[in-house]
Amino acid sequence: MIAALAAAPSFLAAPAPALVTVYKSPTCGCCKAWVRHMQENGFAVEAHDVNDVTPYKKRYGVRSELASCHTAVIGGYVFEGHVPAEDIKRFLNERPASRGLAVPGMPQGSPGMEGPRAEPYNVLSLDADGIVQVYANH
Template identity: 55%
Template sequence: MENPTRPDRRHVLGWLAAGPALLVSVISVRARAFDETLPPMMVFRDPNCACCHYWVEHLQAHGFTVTVHEAPNMKAVKTRLGVPAELGSCHTGEIGDYVIEGHVPAVAIQRLLAEKPKGRGLAVPGMPIGSPGMEGGTPEVYEVMLFGDGEPRSFGRFREDRPV
């Protein structure tokens, strides 16, 4: 059975024969179609934190529509949204039915939205060097955690914004 979201070899060869401009056009349309399915995200950040802005730019570069709210009392935001203290970071987002805590890469959020695992959301505890919004220095390997359905568990390991 043919998968309508994944072109088969015949389609790709046809696009290549038609020329690179058509191939780029088809890829762009498919990327926009996925981006349009992303729900909007609301991000709460401490007004004194600079890295949150860079994380939001990372999300926007990956097709997310983000609204930012400055929240002087981030502890209250995290408590209201059910973020465990041990998974805390500097900013907190809401997207669909999920909470996103800290410097979670866009690709992990896209996977979360596609797979819809049981849980409250994703978190990157602390502020790992090299994670989205924390670029600079020698990038660390860090864990993205799924939380809210029992004990927090790994959702993936990343270096910068790429799975490892």
């Protein structure tokens, strides 16, 4: 009994999974696949099906050249498109002075866009001044 009580504080201190709020089209299959990818990697996901994702992209400062089919928000950061969960986890752990990450377009082989062929793609970081830099290569 004492051993169980001693273990309780560490159990209670376990962090809750980060909540991912996703804005996506109700008919987009790759968005649904990306949501599944995030859930399979330990994220809690709240998906909002919207007819037009553009207002959400504008609200979170996603420029048109960085846009993809869905926009996600985690803890005040924006994640545009098919960003791999491993990059999001690293980003959230580092907590950089950045607005978020983006994978422009819909590159084959990215999470949610799996298939017989994969193409190389970059994950870009978006800083508060609008400067875009490569965060990861895949």
